[in-house]
Amino acid sequence: MPQDWLKGVDDYYDVVVIGSGLAGLTGANCLAKCGHKVLLLEHHYQLGGLATWFTRKGGHIFDISLHGFPVGMIKSARKYWSQEIADSIVQLKGIRFVNPQFDLTTTFDRADFTRLLIERFKVPAGTVERFFTDLRAMNFYDHNPETTGGMLERYFPGRDDVKRFLMEPIAYANGSSLDDPAITYGIVFSNFMSSGVYTFRGGTDLLIKKMAGELRRNGVEFRKRVMVEKVLVDATTGSRQVTGVVANGRTIRCGAVLSNANIKGTIFKLAGEENFAPEFVAQARAVRINTSSCQVYLGIRKGESIPHIGDLIFVSDSVGFTTDELVDFHTTSRTFSVYYPETRPGSERYTVVCSLNARYDDWNRLSAEEYQREKDRIIEESIACLERFVPGVRTRIDWAEAATPRTIEHYTRHWMGTSFGTKFEGLKVSMDLPAQLAGLYHAGSVGLIMSGWLGTINYGVITANNIDKYLFGQKRGAAAPTEEPACAKL
Ligand SMILES: Cc1cc2nc3c(=O)[nH]c(=O)nc-3n(C[C@H](O)[C@H](O)[C@H](O)COP(=O)(O)OP(=O)(O)OC[C@H]3O[C@@H](n4cnc5c(N)ncnc54)[C@H](O)[C@@H]3O)c2cc1C
Numbered sequence: 425m426p427q428d429w430l431k432g433v434d435d436y437y438d439v440v441v442i443g444s445g446l447a448g449l450t451g452a453n454c455l456a457k458c459g460h461k462v463l464l465l466e467h468h469y470q471l472g473g474l475a476t477w478f479t480r481k482g483g484h485i486f487d488i489s490l491h492g493f494p495v496g497m498i499k500s501a502r503k504y505w506s507q508e509i510a511d512s513i514v515q516l517k518g519i520r521f522v523n524p525q526f527d528l529t530t531t532f533d534r535a536d537f538t539r540l541l542i543e544r545f546k547v548p549a550g551t552v553e554r555f556f557t558d559l560r561a562m563n564f565y566d567h568n569p570e571t572t573g574g575m576l577e578r579y580f581p582g583r584d585d586v587k588r589f590l591m592e593p594i595a596y597a598n599g600s601s602l603d604d605p606a607i608t609y610g611i612v613f614s615n616f617m618s619s620g621v622y623t624f625r626g627g628t629d630l631l632i633k634k635m636a637g638e639l640r641r642n643g644v645e646f647r648k649r650v651m652v653e654k655v656l657v658d659a660t661t662g663s664r665q666v667t668g669v670v671a672n673g674r675t676i677r678c679g680a681v682l683s684n685a686n687i688k689g690t691i692f693k694l695a696g697e698e699n700f701a702p703e704f705v706a707q708a709r710a711v712r713i714n715t716s717s718c719q720v721y722l723g724i725r726k727g728e729s730i731p732h733i734g735d736l737i738f739v740s741d742s743v744g745f746t747t748d749e750l751v752d753f754h755t756t757s758r759t760f761s762v763y764y765p766e767t768r769p770g771s772e773r774y775t776v777v778c779s780l781n782a783r784y785d786d787w788n789r790l791s792a793e794e795y796q797r798e799k800d801r802i803i804e805e806s807i808a809c810l811e812r813f814v815p816g817v818r819t820r821i822d823w824a825e826a827a828t829p830r831t832i833e834h835y836t837r838h839w840m841g842t843s844f845g846t847k848f849e850g851l852k853v854s855m856d857l858p859a860q861l862a863g864l865y866h867a868g869s870v871g872l873i874m875s876g877w878l879g880t881i882n883y884g885v886i887t888a889n890n891i892d893k894y895l896f897g898q899k900r901g902a903a904a905p906t907e908e909p910a911c912a913k914l
Contacts, residue, residue: 445473845869
C-alpha cells in the first residue's frame with residue numbers, strides 16, 4: 425500500500441495553500457494567526473520551495489538560495505514570523521566585484537556606493553546624490569515607462585563600468601535586465617542600498633525548521649509529498665467560485681485557495697483557462713517567464729578550510745557589460761557565495777556555491793549525454809575560476825555537483841524552471857486573479873518586484889490580508905458579523 429500523505433487531513437478548510445515557498449509559508453502563517461483553518465500542501469519532500477537546502481556525503485549541507493537579502497527581512501521576519509528568526513539575521517560585509525573593468529570590495533550600501541562612485545568611478549557627487557534620491561522616490565503607481573537601461577544612461581551616459589557596478593548584482597537577485605522597467609530595478613536596488621546585504625545565520629535548514637515550528641504552534645496543518653492536481657470551481661451560479669482542490673487524488677473542499685505555484689501554472693494547469701475571461705487568458709498567455717539559474721555546489725573536505733575571500737563575489741571575464749551575457753550558455757559571469765563556519769556556528773565546515781544566470785531552453789534541449797557533459801563543464805569552469813581566489817582549492821573539494829533550470833523545474837514545478845517568476849506584466853495578472861475567479865489568490869515570485877526572499881514574504885502577507893477580507897465577506901454574507909477582518913490587525 426502506498427503511504428497516504430494526506431492521512432488525518434479534514435474534508436474542509438477555510439484556505440488551502442498550494443506550495444511551501446516563502447510566500448506560501450508566510451501566507452499560511454498569517455492566515456492561521458487570524459484564526460482561519462489552513463491546510464498547506466507541498467509536493468516536495470521538504471518545505472521552503474527555492475528557500476531550501478540539501479545534504480551530501482561527507483557531511484555537506486548546501487543552501488540553494490541563501491545568498492543575500494535586504495535588511496527589510498529583519499522587520500518582516502519579526503512581524504510575520506518571530507523575534508527569534510529575526511535575531512538570526514546578520515549582515516554580510518564582504519561583497520566583491522572582480523571583472524576587467526574594476527576589482528573592488530564594498531559593504532553594498534548607499535554610503536559606500538556613494539564613496540566608490542565618486543572616488544573610484546569619478547562620477548560628480550551631485551549626480552550620485554540625485555541618482556540615489558530619485559531612485560528612493562520611485563513609486564510603483566507612477567507607471568513610468570522608462571527602462572532600467574534608459575534610466576542608467578540618463579544619469580551615467582556612456583559609462584558601461586558604472587552600469588555594471590549598479591546593475592550586475594540586481595540581475596543576479598531578480599533576473600532583471602536593462603530592458604525591464606526602471607521601477608523593477610529601483611525598488612530592489614534601493615532596498616539593498618538602505619543598509620547592505622543580510623543572511624540568516626544557521627542556514628536555510630534551521631530557518632525552515634523554525635518556520636515549521638511556528639506553523640505548528642499557530643495551527644497550520646501541513647503535508648509534504650502532496651501534489652495539488654486541480655483547483656475545483658463551481659460555475660453553476662453565474663459567477664465562478666473556488667470550492668476546493670484535488671491533491672494526491674483526493675478532494676478537499678475549501679473557502680479559498682492561495683496558490684504559491686507559478687502564476688502561469690496556476691491559471692493554465694491548476695484552475696484551467698475555461699474559468700477565466702478570454703481577455704484575461706490572453707493577458708496571462710502574454711506574460712513572459714523570467715530567466716533561470718545554474719548552480720555549482722562545492723564542498724570543502726572536513727578538516728580543511730579556505731581563507732576569507734569575501735562573502736559574495738561577482739566575477740566576470742566579459743570585457744563589457746550586457747545583461748544578455750549574464751544569461752548566455754557560455755557566460756563567464758558567476759557569483760560565488762562563500763559559506764564559512766559562522767554560517768552554521770559550530771559546524772567548522774566550508775562550502776562554496778557558484779550561481780550563474782541561465783536560459784531554460786539552452787538546457788532543456790540537451791540530450792542526456794550532452795546534459796551531463798555541460799554540467800561537468802560548468803563545474804570545471806567554476807572550480808578553475810575559484811582557484812584564482814584560493815590557489816589549490818581543487819584538492820580541498822571533496823564534493824562537486826551542478827544544478828540547472830531543469831533541476832529547478834523538477835523540484836518546484838516552475839514553468840520553464842524559472843527561478844525568478846515572471847517579468848513585470850506578471851504582477852498585474854497575479855493581482856487580478858481573484859477578480860476573475862472568486863476565492864483564487866496567488867502569492868510568490870512574480871513581476872520582478874515580488875521576487876526574492878523579502879519580496880515573496882511580503883507578497884504572502886499582502887495576499888493573506890486579501891484572503892482574510894474575502895473570507896470575512898463570505899461569512900458576513902452568511903451571518904452578518906460586525907467585527908473587522910482579523911488580518912486587518914496584522
Ligand atoms: C539559484 C537561486 C538563487 C537565489 N538567490 C536568492 C538570494 O540570494 N536572495 C533572495 O532574496 N532570493 C534569491 N532567490 C530567489 C528566491 O529564492 C525566491 O524568489 C523565493 O524563494 C521564491 O519563493 P516563492 O514563494 O515564490 O516560492 P517558491 O520557492 O518558488 O516555491 C513554490 C513552491 O510551490 C510548490 N508547488 C508548486 N506547484 C505545486 C503543486 N501543484 N502542488 C504542491 N506544491 C506545489 C513547489 O514545490 C515549491 O515548493 C534565488 C533563487 C534561485 C533559484
